[in-house]
Amino acid sequence: MKNLLTIILLCFCMFSSSLKAQEKTMSMEEARKHVFPALVVIDIQNEFLPYMSEADRKTAMDTINSAIAIFHEKKLPVIRVYHHDVERGPHPGSEGFEFPKTVLISESDPKVIKHYPNAFTKTCLDSLLKALGANTVILCGLSATGCVLGTYFGGTDHDYITLMLKDGLISPKSEQTAVIREICSGLNCSVVRTMLNRKP
Numbered sequence: 001m002k003n004l005l006t007i008i009l010l011c012f013c014m015f016s017s018s019l020k021a022q023e024k025t026m027s028m029e030e031a032r033k034h035v036f037p038a039l040v041v042i043d044i045q046n047e048f049l050p051y052m053s054e055a056d057r058k059t060a061m062d063t064i065n066s067a068i069a070i071f072h073e074k075k076l077p078v079i080r081v082y083h084h085d086v087e088r089g090p091h092p093g094s095e096g097f098e099f100p101k102t103v104l105i106s107e108s109d110p111k112v113i114k115h116y117p118n119a120f121t122k123t124c125l126d127s128l129l130k131a132l133g134a135n136t137v138i139l140c141g142l143s144a145t146g147c148v149l150g151t152y153f154g155g156t157d158h159d160y161i162t163l164m165l166k167d168g169l170i171s172p173k174s175e176q177t178a179v180i181r182e183i184c185s186g187l188n189c190s191v192v193r194t195m196l197n198r199k200p
Helices: 002-033 054-073 125-132 147-157 174-183 189-197
Strands: 037-042 078-083 111-114 136-142 161-170
Touching (some): 054 078, 054 136, 054 189, 136 147, 161 174
Parallel strands (some): 037 136, 136 161
16 A cells, blocks of 8 residues: 555656646747847947957858848847946047948847846846847847856846857957857857748
C-alpha cells in the first residue's frame, strides 16, 4: 500500500511538472506572436568612429543602414542614442556629436542622450519604449564591448527581449566584436527582414 501511494504521488508530481512546462511553452509561443521590436542605434558618432576597427566599420555601417531602412519601411521605431560626457564631450551641436550624414536616420526618429554606457541608466529610453509599445530591442552600433553591451544587459534587466544585430556591431578591435557576437543573443539583418516580413 505504501509503495502504491508513493507511485501515485510520484505520477502526480510528474504530471504537475509537465503541465507547468507546457504552460511556460505556451506563454512563450504567445509572446512570439506579439513581438513588437524597436531598433536602437547606439553611439555611431563622428567623434568615436575613427577609433573603431576599420574592418568592423564598413560591414556594420552598411548593415545598420539596411536595418534602419527595414524598420522605416515597416513603420517600426528606430531610436537614436548619443553619448555625451560632460567633461570630455563630444558636446551636442558639434560635428563630433552627430552621426555621419550617410546614416539613414530621420529627424522624426526619437533621440536619447545618455551619460553612462548603459542607455537605460538615467535616460528616458525605458519610458520611450513602453510608450511606443515595444517589448523587444535590437541593438547595433558601438562599441560592442562597451555601450552596446551595457545596454544589452540594461534591456534584459528591464524585461525586454534583447538582441544584438550581429553584423551591425563595431569595436576598437574586430576580435572583440567576434567575442560579443559569440556570447550574446543576436540575429543578422536577413533574419530581421524575414521576421518582419512574416505574416502574423
